[in-house]
Structures are given as C-alpha cells and as structure tokens.
Amino acid sequence: MKQLLILSGKGGTGKTTVAAAFIRLLDARSYADCDVDAPNLHLVTRHESPPEMRPFFGMPKAFIDRGKCADCGICMEYCRFGAISDVNGHEVEPYACEGCGVCMLVCPYGAVELRDSVSGDLMLYRGKDIFSTAELRMGSGNSGLLVTEVKRQLKDEAVSEGIAIIDGSPGIGCPVIASITGVDMVLIVTEPSLSGMSDLKRIVASARQFRTKVAVCINKADTEQDIALSIESWCRSEGIPLAGRIPFDKKALEAVNRNLSIADIDCPSGNAARKVFEETMSLLMNEGDESEYDRKGTDGQRISFR
Structure with a gap:
C-alpha cells in the first residue's frame, strides 16, 4: 500500500x-x-x-494519596511546573502536571504515584x-x-x-x-x-x-x-x-x-x-x-x- x-x-x-x-x-x-x-x-x-x-494513554500524571499524605509540602517545593496546590490539602493539577515524577521521588511518605492518563481518543x-x-x-x-x-x-x-x-x-x-x-x-x-x-x-x-x-x-x-x-x-x-x-x-x-x-x-x-x-x-x-x-x-x- x-x-x-x-x-x-x-x-x-x-x-x-x-x-x-x-x-x-x-x-x-x-x-x-x-x-x-x-x-x-x-x-x-x-x-x-x-x-x-479506544483510549490513548500518553504520559502518566502524578496522583497524591490523601490517606498517606502528611501535607509536608516537599512535593510542591520541588515541582518546577507549579502543578501541586495546597488549597484543600496537597493535590495535583492534571493539566499542569508534566509527569516527570520528581514529586514521587522526593515524597518521604510514599504518598505520590504516577498513574496512566488518557490523553486522547x-x-x-x-x-x-x-x-x-x-x-x-x-x-x-x-x-x-x-x-x-x-x-x-x-x-x-x-x-x-x-x-x-x-x-x-x-x-x-x-x-x-x-x-x-x-x-x-x-x-x-x-x-x-x-x-x-x-x-x-x-x-x-x-x-x-x-x-x-x-x-x-x-x-x-x-x-x-x-x-x-x-x-x-x-x-x-x-x-x-x-x-x-x-x-x-x-x-x-x-x-x-x-x-x-x-x-x-x-x-x-x-x-x-x-x-x-x-x-x-x-x-x-x-x-x-x-x-x-x-x-x-x-x-x-x-x-x-x-
């Protein structure tokens, strides 16, 4: 063809x-x-x-498990994309997250993980x-x-x-x-x-x-x-x-x-x-x-x- x-x-x-x-x-x-x-x-x-x-999974996004999070703020301090807010406890803004995984690496409580995210259809x-x-x-x-x-x-x-x-x-x-x-x-x-x-x-x-x-x-x-x-x-x-x-x-x-x-x-x-x-x-x-x-x-x- x-x-x-x-x-x-x-x-x-x-x-x-x-x-x-x-x-x-x-x-x-x-x-x-x-x-x-x-x-x-x-x-x-x-x-x-x-x-x-069918869904298309692009880059993963960070997710914070509120049950494990101690609101220490380390993840927000290290995020260079401003993707983490602390308005209602620490949460990830998915549209701003670049999926780099730094927040997951620095979190001392293991509260952050990267999850597959649907990027398109x-x-x-x-x-x-x-x-x-x-x-x-x-x-x-x-x-x-x-x-x-x-x-x-x-x-x-x-x-x-x-x-x-x-x-x-x-x-x-x-x-x-x-x-x-x-x-x-x-x-x-x-x-x-x-x-x-x-x-x-x-x-x-x-x-x-x-x-x-x-x-x-x-x-x-x-x-x-x-x-x-x-x-x-x-x-x-x-x-x-x-x-x-x-x-x-x-x-x-x-x-x-x-x-x-x-x-x-x-x-x-x-x-x-x-x-x-x-x-x-x-x-x-x-x-x-x-x-x-x-x-x-x-x-x-x-x-x-x-």
Missing part, C-alpha cells in the same frame, strides 16, 4: 479540502486524519456507522472504507505518539494494495514529523501569501530530511498572482514538481457546508483539483523520476536520495 500524505506549512491553506477531494477522486478505501489537535476530515467524508473508539471507521483518526484531549501532549498510533491503526486494518490518503497536521512540529515517517510522497498545499511561502520552505526542508518525494499545489492561486509566480519559480529552482493550481472558489465553502468535497460538485476548484490529482498520482507512481529523488542540500549542492 502506497501512502500519500497531504501537508501544509500553515493552517487555513485548504489542505483538508484537497485531501477530501483526493479521497473522492481516488475512491480511496483507506485514509486517515493525522491532524489530531483538530481533526475535521470526518466532516466531509461519509461513513455508514459510528467509529470504534483513537477512532476507527469501518465499512467499505477504513478511516483512522483520533482527537487529542484538551491540555494533553504526546500528539506525535498519537499520530503514530493513527497510522499504525490504518496500516493494521487497511487492505494491503492501493493508495492510502493521509491528511496531516499544519506546521512542522511533532505530529507532522510523525505523519511524514514512512510515507511514499508528500503533497504540500500552500497559498500565495508571504507567510504561505515562508512556511512552504520550512515544510519542504522538513520533508527532505526523510528523503521523501515532494510536490507542491498552490491553492487560492489567483488571489495573489505575483506571489503564486514566485512560488512556482522557487519550486523550479529547487527541482520540486508543481502539481498544479487551484483557484479561489466560493463554491468550495458551500460544498464543505453541505458535508461534500469540491470533487462532488461542478465548480472551478473541483475541476482544478482533478488536474492536481492526476498529476500527483503520476508523480506518486513514477518511481524512476530522478527529479523526485535528487534534491539540493542546505549548502546548495545536489544530493541523491537513491
């Missing part, structure tokens, strides 16, 4: 809109939403039944499609580990053949790094703005560390033609294939509000997305294309990933 990951250097570029269109155009049987901080791919994909859910939709996703709970960390579990769940349940579409997180943080690991190709959706171009360069640099095929799609490309041309010029200079442009289209918002993808309706953005899809599939399946493997290093020298 090949994996196509769709990323963006910043939020709001239309990454999920493109991912949903690709799922529809491919008639994908396996796909995932790895944006665990704010998953929304399920809003524009159709499912026959509710998801199977894994969800798996079954039916004619396999859709793996998850949502991180408020104030929790370990988003990268949760993304890894989403991908593992997809791999375990999906059919071995075909192409899986993965909607990643925006930015270049831990969930993005976890999303890129092991995929066959990354399609980066950017927008023609100064911040969009800056973040595009950052996510390209991150993806190259994994020696992964990279292509770029410019969404809302007609809103700033000069910057769109600059992005195209930069891609050419870096040897990065341009999968295409998608114009700004008010009908795209109408489609999303109706729980549809832009590939489900006749609209300019949907028509453009079809061309981007065809070019992306060609790049994904063309394993012998040197332009996909030869990259420039940070010093401008050519490096080979073959």
Whole structure:
C-alpha cells in the first residue's frame, strides 16, 4: 500500500479540502486524519456507522494519596511546573502536571504515584472504507505518539494494495514529523501569501530530511498572482514538481457546508483539483523520476536520495 500524505506549512491553506477531494477522486478505501489537535476530515467524508473508539494513554500524571499524605509540602517545593496546590490539602493539577515524577521521588511518605492518563481518543471507521483518526484531549501532549498510533491503526486494518490518503497536521512540529515517517510522497498545499511561502520552505526542508518525494499545489492561486509566480519559480529552482493550481472558489465553502468535497460538485476548484490529482498520482507512481529523488542540500549542492 502506497501512502500519500497531504501537508501544509500553515493552517487555513485548504489542505483538508484537497485531501477530501483526493479521497473522492481516488475512491480511496483507506485514509486517515493525522491532524489530531483538530481533526475535521470526518466532516466531509461519509461513513455508514459510528467509529470504534479506544483510549490513548500518553504520559502518566502524578496522583497524591490523601490517606498517606502528611501535607509536608516537599512535593510542591520541588515541582518546577507549579502543578501541586495546597488549597484543600496537597493535590495535583492534571493539566499542569508534566509527569516527570520528581514529586514521587522526593515524597518521604510514599504518598505520590504516577498513574496512566488518557490523553486522547483513537477512532476507527469501518465499512467499505477504513478511516483512522483520533482527537487529542484538551491540555494533553504526546500528539506525535498519537499520530503514530493513527497510522499504525490504518496500516493494521487497511487492505494491503492501493493508495492510502493521509491528511496531516499544519506546521512542522511533532505530529507532522510523525505523519511524514514512512510515507511514499508528500503533497504540500500552500497559498500565495508571504507567510504561505515562508512556511512552504520550512515544510519542504522538513520533508527532505526523510528523503521523501515532494510536490507542491498552490491553492487560492489567483488571489495573489505575483506571489503564486514566485512560488512556482522557487519550486523550479529547487527541482520540486508543481502539481498544479487551484483557484479561489466560493463554491468550495458551500460544498464543505453541505458535508461534500469540491470533487462532488461542478465548480472551478473541483475541476482544478482533478488536474492536481492526476498529476500527483503520476508523480506518486513514477518511481524512476530522478527529479523526485535528487534534491539540493542546505549548502546548495545536489544530493541523491537513491
């Protein structure tokens, strides 16, 4: 099974809109939403039944046994995260606790222990499609580990053949790094703005560390033609294939509000997305294309990933 990951250097570029269109155009049987901080791919994909859910245990949290605690205050003194209060006796504030375990080590009465804590919820939709996703709970960390579990769940349940579409997180943080690991190709959706171009360069640099095929799609490309041309010029200079442009289209918002993808309706953005899809599939399946493997290093020298 090949994996196509769709990323963006910043939020709001239309990454999920493109991912949903690709799922529809491919008639994908396996796909995932790895944006665990704010998953929304399920809003524009159709499912026959509710998801199977199971808890995700991230880092442990400290717990103070009031039956053993002597309120000596040593744990609060040593906690560098301000996670222990003494308002009603010494208690741990779970949203502030980092699970370091120092309080457990210094407690002379053995009143503190680290307990497993639910950090998120894994969800798996079954039916004619396999859709793996998850949502991180408020104030929790370990988003990268949760993304890894989403991908593992997809791999375990999906059919071995075909192409899986993965909607990643925006930015270049831990969930993005976890999303890129092991995929066959990354399609980066950017927008023609100064911040969009800056973040595009950052996510390209991150993806190259994994020696992964990279292509770029410019969404809302007609809103700033000069910057769109600059992005195209930069891609050419870096040897990065341009999968295409998608114009700004008010009908795209109408489609999303109706729980549809832009590939489900006749609209300019949907028509453009079809061309981007065809070019992306060609790049994904063309394993012998040197332009996909030869990259420039940070010093401008050519490096080979073959």
